[in-house]
Amino acid sequence: MTRANGSPAGGPDGARRPAGRRTGPGSKAVVAVLCALLGLGLAVQVQRTAEGDTLATARPDDLVQLLDGLQRQEDELNAEVVQLQDTLARLRRSGATSAEALAEAERQATALGILTGAVAAGGPGVVVTVEDPSGRVSPEVLLDAVQELRNAGAEAFQVGPVRIGVDSAFTGTAGAVDLDGTALTAPYTVLAIGDPPTLSAALAIPGGVVDSVRRAGGTVTVEQSQQVRIDALRPPRTPQYARPADG
Amino acid sequence: MYAVIALAIGVVAGLFLQPTVPDWMAPYLPIAVIAALDAVFGGVRARLDHIFDAKVFVVSFVANVLVAALIVFLGDQLGVGSQLSTAVVVVLGIRIFGNAAAIRRHVFKA
Structure with a gap:
């Protein structure tokens, strides 16, 4: 800020007037009420933010974006579930197949063992x-x-x-x-x-x-x-x- | 001095009464608070400059809050609510910083 002290070149609503006008008790009361309102608003807003209930105060646009993100996430997770179920089914199938192969191999081993004299x-x-x-x-x-x-x-x-x-x-x-x-x-x-x-x-x-x-x-x-x-x-x-x- | 006391009373009232904010007002409250803060800082600066006028303060306070809320409302209607809110906060923040710098010079002479 390069302004000199007391320069009147402030914003349009900086409560400036040429000096000399004093305030009466009525306007003092109004100012006090406004300041109390500000304090009230401050406290309430701080509490709302601290409560973390950000969704309740969020704008519809932000909510839509959040919802989009969640839906995308859900879609991805659903796809992952389908993929994993496929894998599970495939592994189960191959597990059953290998169990059959093992049983068949044992049958063959028994037959060959009798044939070659390796088992009683x-x-x-x-x-x-x-x-x-x-x-x-x-x-x-x-x-x-x-x-x-x-x-x-x-x-x-x-x-x-x-x-x-x-x-x-x-x-x-x-x-x-x-x-x-x-x-x-x-x-x-x-x-x-x-x-x-x-x-x-x-x-x-x-x-x-x-x-x-x-x-x-x-x-x-x-x-x-x-x-x-x-x-x-x-x-x-x-x-x-x-x-x-x-x- | 009475303004500071009133501010403290408001904060205490907000903490103890815990009023619920109506839903339609929820998006405007933070912006309104920032706008009011800007007006208050301007008022403090004017007070230190010995040019404080209660009428100007009241008008600027109310106008600040209304304009800020209007801008946010417009932004929501136009679909740029969050961006416009950010813009309002930035502008008001700059003004608050400027007023705070002026107050600082008055108080600390530096």
Whole structure:
């Protein structure tokens, strides 16, 4: 402010008049009333502001803007909810899918374990006992027996103490038969799991296992059982060269 | 002096009575208070200049409040209410500062 003290060049309503006019008691009262009104207004407005109820005093324009902002926010949050629900549904679906895949894998593992001899197996089947008093039953005869049983639908085998796997081999000579390097001793016991009547019929066909053993001077006893337990295991073999191929 | 006492009485009354402001008046009250403050500062300055006139003060007080309220009302009708309120506050603030500077020179001689 560059005005000199007492300069009359103030605003148009600065309560200025050329000096000399004094105030009477009536105008004093009016001035007092106005000042009291100002104090009242000040106090009320300060209290209103302090109450923080700004929405009640806000202008319609500001309220509309606030409302717009809130609605935009709500839209964004709704979109986010939809997105998250999608994600949840997708994860649930894939969770169910992977649970099915896991169950399927377990089924396959069980089937493969029975096939390869990695797990014990039980069920209906036959117990075949091959007596060989003269020691003339050859490995081929035992191999025939296993093959006939397999053709008849047997699913798991055990000869003596040895579980039959996909790479089992009968070696040796008649009277001294080896199975996978383990010496078998007569009488040979063959356990097979499958349909019992079918299995025993397969062994009894003319020119089959029973006949071959009889020609070699031995006897075959086939006992059908509703509960044959095969608990000999083959150690799992890790493939050295073969790898799963895609497709 | 009586004006200061009246002001204090008004503040105390506002604090204790807690009158409710009608809704139609709510947007105008802050602007009206600022305008009245401007008039009061002008009055104080005139008093220190020994040219205070109660009639001029009363007229300027009432006119200030009415014009400020009218401007805000017009602004609301024209859709520029908040901007015009800001303009009024700025202008009145400048005037209050000017009057306050003049008062300061009177009181502190500096």
